[in-house]
Structures are given as C-alpha cells and as structure tokens.
Amino acid sequence: xxxxxxxxxxxxxxxxxxxxxxxxxxxxxxxxxxxxxxxxxxxxxxxxxxxxxxxxxxxxxxxxxxxxxxxxxxxxxxxxxxxxxxxxxxxxxxxxxxxxxxxxxxxxxxxxxxxxxxxxxxxxxxxxxxxxxxxxxxxxxxxxxxxxxxxxxxxxxxxxxxxxxxxxxxxxxxxxxxxxxxxxxxxxxxxxxxxxxxxxxxxxxxxxxxxx
Ligand code: PCA
Numbered sequence: 164x165x166x167x168x169x170x171x172x173x174x175x176x177x178x179x180x181x182x183x184x185x186x187x188x189x190x191x192x193x194x195x196x197x198x199x200x201x202x203x204x205x206x207x208x209x210x211x212x213x214x215x216x217x218x219x220x221x222x223x224x225x226x227x228x229x230x231x232x233x234x235x236x237x238x239x240x241x242x243x244x245x246x247x248x249x250x251x252x253x254x255x256x257x258x259x260x261x262x263x264x265x266x267x268x269x270x271x272x273x274x275x276x277x278x279x280x281x282x283x284x285x286x287x288x289x290x291x292x293x294x295x296x297x298x299x300x301x302x303x304x305x306x307x308x309x310x311x312x313x314x315x316x317x318x319x320x321x322x323x324x325x326x327x328x329x330x331x332x333x334x335x336x337x338x339x340x341x342x343x344x345x346x347x348x349x350x351x352x353x354x355x356x357x358x359x360x361x362x363x364x365x366x367x368x369x370x371x372x373x374x375x
Pocket of ligand 1: 299300331
C-alpha cells in the first residue's frame with residue numbers, strides 16, 4: 164500500500180511551515196504501508212497542479228494533504244472544501260484572488276473522504292488536541308483540497324483523500340507571544356495516528372466479509 168502525504172512551504176509571515184516540518188519527520192513505513200511525502204508551493208494553481216500530477220502518474224491508495232492554520236488550537240480534520248478562492252494575503256506568486264470560483268462549473272462543495280471522526284477520536288484518546296473543522300478557509304489549502312477531490316471524482320479514483328490543518332509548532336513561535344502551539348513531534352505523532360486510522364479503515368473495506 165502507498166499513501167501520499169503532503170505539506171506546504173512557508174508563506175506570509177511564517178518563516179517555516181510546520182505542516183511540512185511534521186510531514187518530513189514521518190516514518191517512511193507505517194504498518195507495512197509506504198509513506199510518500201511531497202512539499203507543495205503556496206500558490207493557487209501550481210500547488211494543486213504539482214499534487215494532481217503526482218497522483219496521475221502514481222497509484223496511491225490514499226492522499227492526505229496538510230497545511231498550517233495558525234491560531235487554531237488543535238489538529239483539525241477538514242470535512243469539506245468549497246468552490247471559492249478569496250485570499251487575505253497574496254500567495255507566494257503574488258496572486259490574490261477575490262470571490263473567484265476554483266472551477267467555474269464545479270460543485271459548490273466537496274466532502275473529504277477520510278474517516279475524519281475516527282481520526283479525531285483516536286487523537287483525543289492519545290491526549291492530542293483534535294477537532295473536526297467545517298471550513299478549510301478560502302485560501303490555497305481549500306483550493307488544493309477542492310481540486311484534489313474534484314480530480315479524484317472526475318478520474319473515478321475511489322481512494323480516500325482529505326486535508327488536515329495543523330496549528331503553529333512551539334519551536335517556531337516566540338515564547339512571549341500568547342499564541343497556541345504544539346511541539347513539532349506531537350504534530351508528527353498526530354499525523355501518524357491519522358495515517359494508522361486510515362490504514363485500518365482501508366483494510367476493513369478490503370477484507371472480504373465473513374460468511375456465517
Ligand atoms: N496554510 C494555508 C496555505 C498553506 C498553508 O500551510 C491555508 O490554510 O490555506
């Protein structure tokens with residue numbers, strides 16, 4: 164089995180992006196499943212192009228994208244992406260869309276196909292802060308998630324896919340700032356647990372039902 168997990172490069176005021184820092188520290192193999200990683204540019208269009216190009220050329224069994232949501236107080240499992248780009252700050256290529264659709268004739272919203280509730284439960288069991296989120300925002304993360312889900316649907320690839328937002332990492336937050344953060348190794352651990360839940364879920368679906 165092969166799972167692709169992505170992180171983002173730094174953007175805005177952030178010198179590093181904890182999503183990529185955490186992703187690159189993940190084990191290469193989890194439960195006999197190959198974990199493949201890639202860093203995406205924080206650019207509308209080219210971020211998702213890089214991702215879709217990889218998915219088109221490889222046979223992954225699942226895809227998890229991750230990004231930073233500074234200010235959030237938990238690892239958040241995104242439920243859906245909306246067909247809207249509305250940027251508070253320009254992306255890393257200087258583009259700042261306002262009230263623009265991602266795909267002009269696309270669906271208004273597309274749901275993540277990851278087992279988000281089970282993932283959140285598992286993280287909480289391990290005493291990691293976790294929440295379900297009903298908005299991935301309207302910036303590059305939402306655009307990447309929307310294009311990912313639209314692409315999988317269009318190409319009839321029925322693999323689980325979705326997005327996890329992570330908070331700031333303590334290592335990169337000035338101590339005097341009153342801002343929520345988590346140690347990087349805990350963010351990595353949280354992502355590893357999400358992958359374990361996903362692997363269990365894929366295994367459950369593939370196992371033939373027992374006859375009685
Ligand atoms: N977070 C941004 C884009 C890249 C990232 O890590 C977002 O939430 O859209």
